[in-house]
Amino acid sequence: MIGFIGVGNMGSAIMKGMLNSNTLQASDICIFDVDNVKIETLQKEYNVNSAKTLLELINTCRIIILAVKPNMCENVLNELRQHISNNQIVISIVAGWSTSKLRKVLENKGKVITVMPNTPAIVGAGVMALSKDHDLDSIELNEIKTLLKSNGLVVMVEEEKMAATTGISGTMPACVAMYIEALTDAGIANGLSRDFALQIAAQTVMGTAKMVLETKTHPAILKEQVCTPAGITIEAVVSLEEDGFRGTVIRSVNRCTQKCIEMLK
Structure with a gap:
């Protein structure tokens, strides 16, 4: 059975992704959270099992x-340490907690692997970044990879690069959502209905991302393919460049990465 300690936004997103993809059945899952409302809501919607205490889940x-x-x-780790066996696997998605820090508090009990997910996991389109610094054998690692593939792309990352990975995949869904929101507002300002503007904005972002991944064409080339001389699109590109769009994006990722590094200390 798979246990979730904490079913907030990210924990519940991973759980829902696994259920929506039929990777797991409700009977395979047990949840525990200090917020009883969250537990009751998820039980009502998904019929998953719940533990009354952390010890019961362990x-x-x-x-x-x-x-x-x-x-x-x-x-939570202090309580886990007292009861966990060396054969149990702990998948941590807690921001700011490195594998070595987890091992130290657990006193090397259990088998630890650190994962940085993102919220698109709920629809099977997330990024699940697994640290290469882990305690799993090859069979266990493949089991965890298979489990997490239901949430999206699974990648293995060096521990020292987890902060930079978090700066892009872990945090940028919020910024991409802001971009989609801004496109929607621009559509409304130009006479489109909110529902229609949101639909075409989200589809455009999703379609462009899919084009990058499937054609393996550099984004700069895809941009140039749309920009005809003295055309409409180049006006938008020039406006974004004048306002420092790319520099703003890079600085936002840098700040996220530095914050993550500080939390890992």
Whole structure:
């Protein structure tokens, strides 16, 4: 059985992705959270199992996904340390907690792997970045990869590059959502209905991303293919360049990465 300690936005997104893809059945999942409302809501919607105590979940589940807030992580790990067996796997998605830090608090009990997910996991289109610094054998690692593939792209990342990876895949869904929102507002300002503007904005972002991935064409070339001389598109590109669009994006990723590095200390 797979146990979720914490079913907030990210924990529940991963759980829902696994269920929506039929990778797991509701009977395969057990959840625990200090917020009873969250548990009741998920039980009502998905009919998953729940544990009344953290100890009950630990004793029930071979694989445990740790999805609590960073400031709660140490207390949870202290309880895990007292009861977990060396054969149990702990998948941590807690921001700011490196593999070595997790091992230290757990006193090397259990098998630890750190994963940085993102919210598109709920629709099977996320990025699941797994640290190469882990305690799993090859069979267990393949099992976890298969499990997480239901949430999207699974990549293996060096531990020292996890912060930079977080700066892009972990945080940028919020910024991409802001971009889609801005496109929608621009459509409304120019006479489109909100629903229609949102639909074509989201589809345009999704379609462009799919084109990059499937054609393996550099984004700069895709941009040039749309920009005809003295045309409409180049006006938009020039406006974004004048306002420092690319520099703003790069600085936002840099700030996210630095914040993550600070949290890992």
